[in-house]
Amino acid sequence: MPAQMSGALRRLLGAIREFTIAQRTLAILAVAVLVLGGIALSAWLTRPTYSPLFSGLSGEDASAIVDQLGKDGVQYELADGGSTIMVPADKVDKERLTAAAAGLPSAGTTGYALLDSMGVTASEFQQDVTYKRAIEGELAKTIEAMSGVKTASVQLAIPKESVFVSQKADPTASVFLETTGGTLSADQVQAIVHLTSAAVDGLKAENVSVVDSKGNLLSSVGTGAAGSAGQQASDYESRVRQTVQAMLDQVVGPGNSTVVVSADVSNESAQRVEESYDVPDNAPVLSESSSSETYTGDGSGTKAGVLGPDNIAVPATGGAAATGTDGSYVNESAVKNNAIDKVTETRSIPAGAISRQTISVAVNADKVTGIDKTTISNLVASAAGINTNRGDKVTVETASFSTAAADAAAEALKAAKDAESQENLTHLITTGAIALVAIGGLVVLLMILRKLFRRDPKSGPLDLGDLPVATAPVAGGAGLPLDPGGQAWPLEAPATIPYTPRGLTAEPNEFEQLQAEINALAAADPEKTADYLRALMDERELT
Numbered sequence: 001m002p003a004q005m006s007g008a009l010r011r012l013l014g015a016i017r018e019f020t021i022a023q024r025t026l027a028i029l030a031v032a033v034l035v036l037g038g039i040a041l042s043a044w045l046t047r048p049t050y051s052p053l054f055s056g057l058s059g060e061d062a063s064a065i066v067d068q069l070g071k072d073g074v075q076y077e078l079a080d081g082g083s084t085i086m087v088p089a090d091k092v093d094k095e096r097l098t099a100a101a102a103g104l105p106s107a108g109t110t111g112y113a114l115l116d117s118m119g120v121t122a123s124e125f126q127q128d129v130t131y132k133r134a135i136e137g138e139l140a141k142t143i144e145a146m147s148g149v150k151t152a153s154v155q156l157a158i159p160k161e162s163v164f165v166s167q168k169a170d171p172t173a174s175v176f177l178e179t180t181g182g183t184l185s186a187d188q189v190q191a192i193v194h195l196t197s198a199a200v201d202g203l204k205a206e207n208v209s210v211v212d213s214k215g216n217l218l219s220s221v222g223t224g225a226a227g228s229a230g231q232q233a234s235d236y237e238s239r240v241r242q243t244v245q246a247m248l249d250q251v252v253g254p255g256n257s258t259v260v261v262s263a264d265v266s267n268e269s270a271q272r273v274e275e276s277y278d279v280p281d282n283a284p285v286l287s288e289s290s291s292s293e294t295y296t297g298d299g300s301g302t303k304a305g306v307l308g309p310d311n312i313a314v315p316a317t318g319g320a321a322a323t324g325t326d327g328s329y330v331n332e333s334a335v336k337n338n339a340i341d342k343v344t345e346t347r348s349i350p351a352g353a354i355s356r357q358t359i360s361v362a363v364n365a366d367k368v369t370g371i372d373k374t375t376i377s378n379l380v381a382s383a384a385g386i387n388t389n390r391g392d393k394v395t396v397e398t399a400s401f402s403t404a405a406a407d408a409a410a411e412a413l414k415a416a417k418d419a420e421s422q423e424n425l426t427h428l429i430t431t432g433a434i435a436l437v438a439i440g441g442l443v444v445l446l447m448i449l450r451k452l453f454r455r456d457p458k459s460g461p462l463d464l465g466d467l468p469v470a471t472a473p474v475a476g477g478a479g480l481p482l483d484p485g486g487q488a489w490p491l492e493a494p495a496t497i498p499y500t501p502r503g504l505t506a507e508p509n510e511f512e513q514l515q516a517e518i519n520a521l522a523a524a525d526p527e528k529t530a531d532y533l534r535a536l537m538d539e540r541e542l543t
Helices: 003-017 021-045 059-072 089-101 111-117 124-144 186-199 228-252 319-323 373-384 404-453 510-524 526-542
Strands: 050-054 077-079 084-088 149-157 172-179 208-212 217-220 257-265 270-278 285-296 328-338 341-349 354-364 393-399
Touching: 050 059, 050 089, 059 084, 059 089, 084 089, 124 149, 124 172, 124 186, 172 186, 186 208, 186 217, 228 257, 228 354, 228 373, 354 373, 373 393
Parallel strands: 172 208, 354 393
Antiparallel strands: 050 084, 077 084, 149 172, 208 217, 257 354, 270 341, 285 328
16 A cells, blocks of 8 residues: 555544544444435436336236236336336336236227127127227227326117118217316317217217216216306307407507406207299290190080089070070190299207397596597497397496506505515525525534544644754854754854754753754755644634
């Protein structure tokens, strides 16, 4: 071992031996904290990144997959109440292949995968049921992919086709949902309804029922999504109010007007059929028929008459037959079928049609003076699409606006700013205090360590090693060192003056002895002398 390293090691061991019990305890605690911190940091740095292996698992599948991971020696974590299994990211692909080879998860065999195991000997009933289950499984997996849906179950009721039934029943569907938290929005419910109805032939959106795990009816058969009419009315009112308010802000200025819109939305849906006919000019004749009959008598007057209802001759009582004059009968008819235009229009009227709307506008009379109410009313009617035929109405009034809300808002804003400033100041003071405490603790620790590892000059004799004796000039007497008594050496002193370091012999004057030691040390080893003087100065500052 090099001399420098061995010397540093000896000094360190010597400093440790000189520690008091309290200092040794603090040193041991510091070393333990450093070791534990290093171990924790190393564990955190080497911790693997976990990724989902499978999610939405049943209890049986989760247990089987965990057993498989245990056999493979792969670390895992459970989430979402055990339905999600997390493994290191670099193990995901391999473990998925291993699980697939073992047929896991078994509950995932749904959808069109059911058709893969169907044999050629399956009956028609088995084929129909399996196909319906496949569609249900595919719909359930698609719905589960939506945000906010944890699990989904779809049941389809598809009537069987029959030639002996004159009217065919419409198919229906029911969807059961388990959400991750809260209730789904109206748009999400509508998306699920239309997704389900579009996947089944003949299934209408109003025939889809949606229920969540809390028992809330989100969509019912025959009426559609629950609260859809109210939602449509609210959306329409909000859209019209924003449009009118934006227009008024440009005309009378922001904050000088307020708009309220009330709309009546119809909840009924209907189907209307209209037929119209029109005869075009110069239309061609599609069909034409005519008939003509002509009868003439002989004028003899001897005829018995005409046949009655029962082929009985009825005597003529007057006319040509009675008088014996000539008679005639003419019957002509003509039928023409001309081409005409026929238009048949069938319209489905969905729920949500606007039956009537009213708009109320209030203008701040203290701020708006250069525009009249008629102009504002016309602008609002045009912007909102007012239809007077259905009873729409616009009301515009001027009034002085209350400033209580604005004042309260200003006060609240000022209070919020003051609180934020106080919080920032508190945070700054806290941070500064923590920084000062940390710096103070660091300074104290450095001072303690410096004191521990610095040699105390009063602790024992100074080991100067083998120092050469000081050599005095022979002539002139200048620069001669002083003797222990404070007097200069005589000129006849020998060329070399022997000097014994402190600690080897007892000196009568400690100050003189120390001065002589420093002079000799400075002449022999300036670096060690500087270190020694530095230690004396630090000791004096500490005391």
